[in-house]
Amino acid sequence: MYTRREITHQRMKALLKKHIQNRVAISNSEADKFCDLFAQRTVKKKSFLLRKDEICRFEGFVTKGLFRIYHLDHNGFEQILYFAMEDWWLTDIDSFNNQTPSQLFIEALEDSEVLLISKEDKEYAYENIAGIEKLFRTMTQKTHTVLQRRMIDSMSKSAYERYIDFIQTNPGIAQRLTNLQVAAYLGISHEFLSKIRRKIQQQGQT
Amino acid sequence: MYTRREITHQRMKALLKKHIQNRVAISNSEADKFCDLFAQRTVKKKSFLLRKDEICRFEGFVTKGLFRIYHLDHNGFEQILYFAMEDWWLTDIDSFNNQTPSQLFIEALEDSEVLLISKEDKEYAYENIAGIEKLFRTMTQKTHTVLQRRMIDSMSKSAYERYIDFIQTNPGIAQRLTNLQVAAYLGISHEFLSKIRRKIQQQGQT
């Protein structure tokens, strides 16, 4: 007999296992061993997985919902680094690796579910589960590429172009966001985003 | 008896070995095994290690000189992603990993020397030399953190602030660059950089 919570937990781990096996050659039993290191956590909309000055003690895999990972600049403006939805990883990589106070906030934008692994268990996995070190090396390389691309775009493209790119490349995420969030991600004011959207509307009508 | 070239080669590998042993626990013999996978290459000022549309067949460790890694945007403007000087790594991580055509140029800004490793040899090292997978995982995580920080700054700070940050954080590199290069790194026009520098001069005099 399983409780409902346990059933959910099983289903979430199945998602994680599938995610891993799509990305690296790993046996069933090794994958299970890895997945068992994760704890489940539900996060209500508008509550935080991490706040500035806390030490990030987890790396997370999102199985339901949507998060924003953001930074407050010296004027108190929110700068969104990235969003994490189902099938995405999330952490403050700097704070997690060095166990130093974080500069970031991780907040749920919807009622969400995540699987969390601690630093100790992740280190254990690196040492004792074949393929895990490779999994994270390749994942980090991939996100590095994406970040590099975004860096180039943020410097060489106009706000208008970046907005078009964003909604075309991430329609699944964009739908679920307010313009406030989108503006904070693009690094522009929400008023200006509104004006960009108006211009697009007008073009559509001709 | 060694030729002069061989002696230089030995000295370069010693630099690489030291670099590695500062970053990961690795035995002398394993480190040597890894270093032996690298080939030496001298690159004259203004010549290229990689051009757009070529496949990046190497990852490099700079032992002498200075490189710029840049991208041409759709208006033909150069956007410098990063500089690599002595003790730094350099590659197009995307093109190298996937063996796909590169979007980037890698150009020597001074007469330079690099040690290069091929994709095959690097894969060999991942599989057969203990500690190498960890070395590159941690290095990639570190550069990811740096890139993330730069991303935040490029969106939340003014050109003036970014320039001050750059010359204070990287005095060693900044000295060796023309303002044209610095501007292309900061993502601003060189004319505007000149105006920023004038303002700083005037402040200094009071």
Place this chain on the structure above:
DNA sequence: CGTCTATTTGAATGTACTCAAAAGCGGTGG
């Protein structure tokens, strides 16, 4: 229904770019 938040709009402002031209500077050949 009322409250809170998101979105839109406009006017004034600021930051950074473009274009054109002049000045500085280093190297090279006559």
Place this chain on the structure above:
DNA sequence: CCACCGCTTTTGAGTACATTCAAATAGACG
């Protein structure tokens, strides 16, 4: 050794992109 060439740096005027502030409007939710 000097004159010239190419490249970097500076300067100014005009312009474009994006922000700020204030206020009105629209939506969402209890």
